[in-house]
Amino acid sequence: MQRTLTVVLAGVALAFGVAACSGGTSGSSSSTTTASEQASPTATSTGAVKSASATKKSTAAVKKSTSAAKKSTSAAKKSSAVAVKKSKSAVKPKTVAMAGSATLAAGAKVFSTNCSSCHQAQGTGQPGVFPPLAKNPTVNGDATRLIHIVKYGLSGSVAVLGTTYNGMMPAWHSTLSDADIAAVLSYVRSSWGNKAGPISASQVAAVKQ
Numbered sequence: 001m002q003r004t005l006t007v008v009l010a011g012v013a014l015a016f017g018v019a020a021c022s023g024g025t026s027g028s029s030s031s032t033t034t035a036s037e038q039a040s041p042t043a044t045s046t047g048a049v050k051s052a053s054a055t056k057k058s059t060a061a062v063k064k065s066t067s068a069a070k071k072s073t074s075a076a077k078k079s080s081a082v083a084v085k086k087s088k089s090a091v092k093p094k095t096v097a098m099a100g101s102a103t104l105a106a107g108a109k110v111f112s113t114n115c116s117s118c119h120q121a122q123g124t125g126q127p128g129v130f131p132p133l134a135k136n137p138t139v140n141g142d143a144t145r146l147i148h149i150v151k152y153g154l155s156g157s158v159a160v161l162g163t164t165y166n167g168m169m170p171a172w173h174s175t176l177s178d179a180d181i182a183a184v185l186s187y188v189r190s191s192w193g194n195k196a197g198p199i200s201a202s203q204v205a206a207v208k209q
């Protein structure tokens, strides 16, 4: 009888304990919520103040860097202005020496119409039959000799880049004007890896048979 009572009491105590515990837990959880609700706006506002001051600082930093950028921009402007002045004076004689793009375009047309059938579109020629004009020393060499070949034709044995040619190229002076020959030679001398200077119409006119 006594034993049963103890068990019952223990059971009641246990039940009470559980109830108290769960009550306590729910109570503490609700209080936690309240605490965090109260704490969070304070924390946020403090954080906001801090970040605001950080923003101010970074704004000041941005201002500083902007003025630094302005300074460097004006410095760059000055130096680029100097560079432009220098390059302008440097470009002048080059422009005179260079054939215009219009001349080269005209030269390309003269070439495709009159020369490419034998010397090929890329100036490679045909080994043993038509000599290559690409990387050809005669093409890149003395202007007078080159003009003479095209103006008055070429026949007989010639060695070009290690290959012998013994054919015949007709004269072009009756088909092409001095300007055409100048344009085509300027084109040939600046194409396919060739890097020789342009030839003018007056240079072509000056070469006699």
Ligand code: HEC
Pocket: 110, 111, 114, 115, 116, 117, 118, 119, 129, 130, 131, 133, 136, 138, 139, 146, 149, 150, 154, 155, 156, 157, 158, 159, 160, 165, 166, 167, 168, 169, 170, 172, 184, 185, 188
């Ligand atoms: C009918 C074919 C033919 C046509 C078209 C032709 N050529 Fe030629 N060309 C030759 C032959 C062949 C030779 C080599 C002649 C020889 O063996 O003596 C040659 C030689 C040359 C050479 C000299 C190469 C060297 O290294 O001695 C030049 C430069 C040249 N031609 C430029 C031209 C130009 C520019 C044109 C267009 C206006 C042209 N040729 C059109 C056949 C042609």
